[in-house]
Amino acid sequence: MELLFLGTGAGVPAKVRNVTSLALKLLEERNAVWLFDCGEATQHQILSTSLKPRKIEKIFITHLHGDHIFGLPGLLGSRSFQGGTSLLTIYGPKGIKEFIEVSLKISETHLQYPLEIIEMEEGVIFDDGQFKVEALPLDHALPSWGFRIIESDKPGTLMAEKLEAEGVFPGPHYKELKAGKSVQLDDGRIIHGPDFLGPDQKGRIVAILGDTRPCENAVHLASEADVLVHEATFSGDSSEMAHRYFHSTTLQAAEIAKKADAFKLVLTHISSRYGKADWNTLRDEARTIFPDAEIANDFLEVPVPYRSTGGASLK
Structure with a gap:
């Protein structure tokens, strides 16, 4: 299990950060990839990685702002051209079905694979015995959701x-x-x-949150997560601006991780106002509250090993 950040910027594409998209690589677990958000040019970002669009099994959309969905129509069409034939399921807020269907209809894009679109309600939205996904609403300018991905425990090894x-x-x-x-x-x-049999191997937990102000649902979703991915659009001294625009600061994201007893925090959705020279400062702000915090950049990979192997260290 690995997280691969395809886009880590907020609002608009920038030279060093594309808009939001994150891949959860489950190649060993189920020979599949789950995508979280699909901002503009996500498929271009994928070209710089080893990801295969036909391996994308599910796409989870946190909310309907353009920097999180404008890459969807192109990616869905390209998946057909690139040999995708298996079912693709998209989970998203109310309105995602209309957006996708209208985009494909007007552009006369004909998919060569079955597409299922599920408009989410609060609670467990997927459970196949191997993985369970819980979705809860967050606090943003329009309905925004966070996801808690829970891997089932595995039996202990034979002695x-x-x-x-x-x-x-x-x-x-x-x-x-x-x-x-x-x-x-x-x-x-x-x-x-x-x-x-030895003790059961506890399954891993990953929390991936959409755009949000700090809220209790964020703490619930991140509870004891091996990795929490939280937006940090603004620096720690910009809390008033963050509140006004329904976003979070580095310090607020760190507070959520601390309250949730998460194991590792990765900050993403960084405003383009912060250049490379500022990134370490943003990271260090979060570390004053939550020491195991990192700031994501495009194409960063974060392994999520089992807790007994020493936690989710960064490549």
């Missing part, structure tokens, strides 16, 4: 050394014991799978 000490060696019994079943050995003994 082979303990089994061998009992005279049980690799073979068919291992599979049954790994599944938690009880088996009878050739000598008549019955052993139980749970007795030979």
Whole structure:
């Protein structure tokens, strides 16, 4: 599981930051990519990566401002040209269905794959047993949503050394014991799978929030997240401006991460008023409240390893 930032700017494209789009790479977990927002020129950004549009399985749209959706029609059309044939599901606020259908109809774009568009309601919007996605409204100038992606826990590893000490060696019994079943050995003994399994591997949690002022739903979505992706449109000394424009500052994003007991914070949606010379300052502002904070730039990759491997360190 990895996060790949395709666009990290706010409002309009800039020379060093495109507008918002973020890929959650689940290639090992389900051979798929989930996209969060699709600002203008997202497909151009993808050309600079190893991502394949046909691998995009789901797209989650936080809200309907142009810098988060204007790249959708082009990407949907290109996915057909580039060999995409599998179902693509788009989740978004009310109005996303009309935007997509009108854009494709007027441009006579004919998709060669099935497209499902789901206008979200509050709560769990997806759950297939492997991953669950919860969506909650945030506080923005128009309806904006945040997402909590939860991976299911995995059974612990089989304790082979303990089994061998009992005279049980690799073979068919291992599979049954790994599944938690009880088996009878050739000598008549019955052993139980749970007795030979290590602790469950806790699933990972990623929180990805749309544009927002600080709010309680942001804290809920980010609770104990391995990685929280939070907008930081403005610097810490611009709280009045951030409030007026329904955005957050670096310090406010850090406060959300702290309240939520998140593990790592990545700041994104950075205003173009801040050049490269300012980026470390913005990051350091957040670190005064939440030490494990980073500022995203286009094409940054953030691995999300299991917590036991030492957390989500940056490449």
